[in-house]
Amino acid sequence: xxxxxxxxxxxxxxxxxxxxxxxxxxxxxxxxxxxxxxxxxxxxxxxxxxxxxxxxxxxxxxxxxxxxxxxxxxxxxxxxxxxxxxxxxxxxxxxxxxxxxxxxxxxxxxxxxxxxxxxxxxxxxxxxxxxxxxxxxxxxxxxxxxxxxxxxxxxxxxxxxxxxxxxxxxxxxxxxxxxxxxxxxxxxxxxxxxxxxxxxxxxxxxxxxxxxxxxxxxxxxxxxxxxxxxxxxxxxxxxxxxxxxxxxxxxxxxxxxxx
Numbered sequence: 001x002x003x004x005x006x007x008x009x010x011x012x013x014x015x016x017x018x019x020x021x022x023x024x025x026x027x028x029x030x031x032x033x034x035x036x037x038x039x040x041x042x043x044x045x046x047x048x049x050x051x052x053x054x055x056x057x058x059x060x061x062x063x064x065x066x067x068x069x070x071x072x073x074x075x076x077x078x079x080x081x082x083x084x085x086x087x088x089x090x091x092x093x094x095x096x097x098x099x100x101x102x103x104x105x106x107x108x109x110x111x112x113x114x115x116x117x118x119x120x121x122x123x124x125x126x127x128x129x130x131x132x133x134x135x136x137x138x139x140x141x142x143x144x145x146x147x148x149x150x151x152x153x154x155x156x157x158x159x160x161x162x163x164x165x166x167x168x169x170x171x172x173x174x175x176x177x178x179x180x181x182x183x184x185x186x187x188x189x190x191x192x193x194x195x196x197x198x199x200x201x202x203x204x205x206x207x208x209x210x211x212x213x214x215x216x217x218x219x220x221x222x223x224x225x226x227x228x229x230x231x232x233x234x235x236x237x238x239x240x241x242x243x244x245x246x247x248x249x250x251x252x253x254x255x256x257x258x259x
Contacts, residue, residue: 005237006244009216012237022211024067026086035184048112068119076115092118133163133206172198199226221247228254
């Protein structure tokens with residue numbers, strides 16, 4: 001299944017069969033006035049909207065499904081409590097360090113991160129930890145340990161050739177800093193695109209080939225591109241017609257899925 005919709009998010013979710021989704025990866029509105037779709041009359045109005053789409057999507061999840069939701073740390077504190085209230089199981093509060101460079105705040109610590117909440121429907125879920133290992137940081141120590149090992153808890157430990165396990169702080173430059181024109185930032189058609197390698201990490205970790213990945217707020221299409229790259233089925237949506245046209249064009253240009 002490969003489906004791209006241009007609908008209200010609630011109408012889109014209602015089109016999905018119950019108990020059919022293996023993974024949700026979504027970057028919904030943040031109530032930060034980034035664009036018309038991100039403006040709400042109040043925090044209460046924003047939370048009402050957020051809780052409604054969460055209520056809509058929960059019946060669509062398989063018992064083995066996972067859900068990742070991007071947002072601000074402030075909003076995520078509310079969203080986390082609501083997901084717990086709805087019976088989903090908390091796994092991780094992931095901090096995405098965007099490496100965005102210079103901050104402007106002089107009255108508090110500068111903003112340079114977003115939150116990604118990772119929840120599952122049950123205790124039985126996919127998590128391919130070995131597929132997302134990252135390089136060790138202490139290269140000299142790891143090089144030595146590769147030959148002789150390191151004593152840990154009375155046992156000799158050798159580093160994994162694939163690298164170390166991923167923690168809860170992720171270091172990915174934002175999409176706008178990955179794509180520059182002669183060192184200068186370029187204007188994107190979507191105001192808050194997510195980096196492809198970050199979304200691919202999530203999909204690799206929490207789904208398998210041919211699983212169904214859903215995103216009701218797909219924006220410029222990164223979830224669909226990542227899913228296609230990794231040979232997953234996907235069903236994605238955005239209310240903005242221009243974003244969907246951009247998504248279709250980007251996905252059309254994706255090469256044959258990698259194995």
